[in-house]
Amino acid sequence: MDVSPLMLSRIQFAFTISFHIIFPAFTIGLAAWLTFLEGCGLVTGRPIYRRLSDFWLRIFAVAFGLGVVSGIVMAFQFGTNWSELSRRTGPIQGPLLGYESFTAFALEAAFFGVLMFGRDRVPRAVYFVACLMVTLGTSLSAFWILVNNTWMQWPTGFAMGEDGVFVPVDWWAIVMNEVVWVRFPHMILAAYVTSAFCVAATGAWYMLRGNGADEGRVMLAMALRLAAILVPLQIGFGHLVGDYVHDKQPAKFAAIEGRWEDEQPASEILIAWPDEAAEANRFAVAIPYLGSLIGSMSLTSKEVGLKSFPPDQRPPVLIPFLAFRVMVGCGLLMLGIAWAGAWLSLGARLGQARLFLWATFLSFPLGFVATLTGWFTAEVGRQPWVVYGQLRTADAVTPLLTSPQVATSLAVFAAVYALIFSFGTFYIYRQLRAGPNPAPDPAGHATNPKRPLSLSGSSPGAPATLEAGE
Template sequence: MDMTPLNLSRIQFAFTITFHIIFPAFTIGLAAWLCFLEGCSLVTGRSIYRRLSDFWLKIFAVAFGLGVVSGIVMAFQFGTNWSELSRRTGPIQGPLLGYESFTAFALEAAFFGVLMFGRNRVPPVVYFLACLMVAVGTCLSAFWIMVNNSWMQVPTGFAQTPDGIIVPTDWSAITLSRVVLVRFPHMVLAAFVTSAFCIAATGAWYMLRGHAVQEGRAMLTMALRLAAILVPIQIGFGHLVGDYVHDLQPAKFAAIEGRWEDEQPASEVLIAWPDEAAQANRFAVAIPYLGSVIGSMSLTAKEVGLKSFPPNDRPPVLIPFLAFRVMVGCGLVMLGLAWVGSWLSLSERLYGARLFLWSTFLSFPLGFVATITGWFAAEVGRQPWTVYGQIRTADAVTPFLTTPQVATSLAIFASVYALIFSFGVLYIYRMLRAGPIPARDHGRQTTNPKRPLSVPGGSPGVDAAAEFGR
């Protein structure tokens, strides 16, 4: 790849969005988890739910801050690196990004303070409602971002002026399109599943260490059972996302499938190494007929290949092809772990199954990997278009950018992000390692409103036989 301003700008945006998506993928689900814990505490009165909520709130606060910091620079890049995109699509993208600030950020900022400082200053019902508002705010943020990105994937409800400016003509078509209605739940469910496996992995870690055993059992059981329900639903929405790609972005679909020639019926390539120079797959393993079933729910349907499109309208093949398979593989592993873990928990065999506990502990990156590779497949597969079928990526970049300018900003971003990420992850790790405040100390920590919220020390866990009892 030539290090042109265009390619460096693409690398820079890919780097910042890949770094940033880690944190929303965690905090969207974690906000819902906090809301769930507070609801359980209100209904049952058991202190374990409050202890878990206080513990995960500190993790949420750090991750939320990292997400805000890492996301700010992306908006600036629309002006510095992609000014032509901003100029031509500003009438649509500008309001959508503004709606995110006016709705999502307003809710999150207003009620996040209640979560951090209002535990002993507001009634429990009010505290629960604040948790709910923060959770709604995180989902609203995801909604507006998904509306914006989905419009770029499949633009609707617009017209072009004679000078090439794209203006909205139907906001309902933009905000409630078929693409938004499947991609938004797909993203939110991905965040929920990612958080569920982080929580389950933390519980498994505590069980293996014999530390905070009561809380570890609770986290492990609840998170795996939740994931056992959510992962199949997520897979279902993933299939619906594939349907819109098949119908509305056929070149991307062909790249993801690694299909070069038109086929009827079409086989499904399970694994291969796409060779774009030869326009063929190396080391391919394929299943006959399955491609037609997946694409069109038919044993005889014709499926289009990449050679049906002009070379300059084809996306890169290798990245979408491999990224999609990594995403699906992570999803299947998470499904297996969630179902096996839920089955083991029903017979009380989960907590002594050390091999399964290790497997669950090591599964914590799967949700992040699946989310990132899913975005890789979606975004790289959209190329060579920034706004599909309307604005090419090469025409969206800022004119007169030079290679040294973009290379310098990329190096600065990479250095700053690496520093922030290292310290943030280290701090989160230390909080996770310390674990929740033990039940015997929790009352003293939370009943004094003047006592600051602190990172707990490494106190031993409560006896596992008392699970959910206090």
């Protein structure tokens, strides 16, 4: 089968961004978690927060490095596969990505060394500030990326110059785009929830194994209580994102809903199999009136269907339709686990609820799956536009690009990413299996001297460190 360079370029970009987003979705929240632990230790003086912070710092360092390495490829693709996009949108996208370097990367570069190697070299308050600055840096990075992506989703503050080049005329409208302020919190909360469930799953794992039970109990209770607050906020901002899609990208909204005909009132399709060739849904299960209520907060509103748009302006239906439902399902599962865990933790019953511990342990992928399917919904639903309503994806690809060229680079990226991911995942697994440094007994000896603490071969009573080259 002859696959076009456009399709291969889209597949390559989808592959690299899907791989890359896993790590920021983890490290943005993990940086905030480290800051929170340092703050708790600074205020209470309890040694357990220091042990947990040292432990999660090792995980953060590896995941942060993997995120940086996997993200480098993204910039190259704009030149190799999407040069026409770069030429036409460069006056806007170039400065936005530059702002990320001047703010986010500068903060991370300035304070990451203190975070990694300054524990015993600077005062505790200074170390806390370093954690805070790294957290701010990771959040700023997400902000500028969301500003850039949101401009592509809903372009503002530009004029069309010669040869179809987008010329910025109002940077305030570009950066302070109203859509940014629902999409950015939605993404940040997704990262926090993802990290919270990774921490909770790790705590549940330790409690099930019987090793590091004290640390596991603290991680489990703190993470689930935090998630019990964050998940409802995330769902609330998700609804606001849906409102913007409903008002500004009606074709995407119709695809997400699987709605082919205009309906008044509109039903909500819970599950179906969209058939684009027949312009109909198979095996649909729907609830009357609910579609109007979700779309317009009314029981009688008219909701637009895909047939109201020309076929060449409709997005693919199957991916955003199914991806959105997977995302919502993951969110509801996380909400149930978080609320049940917060309730159990109030009565100190987490340790006895082994079935719940297993459910929490197995829930660690939910945040990653929800984040990925959310991005699939947003990006596939935007098609056929790369800059919504202004520039088609087919017109943004590099001219004269050939299928063998893209296929070769895609194969190389897949092999390299698989290698990086395998080693990174194995290292993180080893660190998770080793666990936090054990608390010393009153005599100053580790309570579990047989348990290894790090891959550096440190002794059980010594602090686990990241040595050069690890």
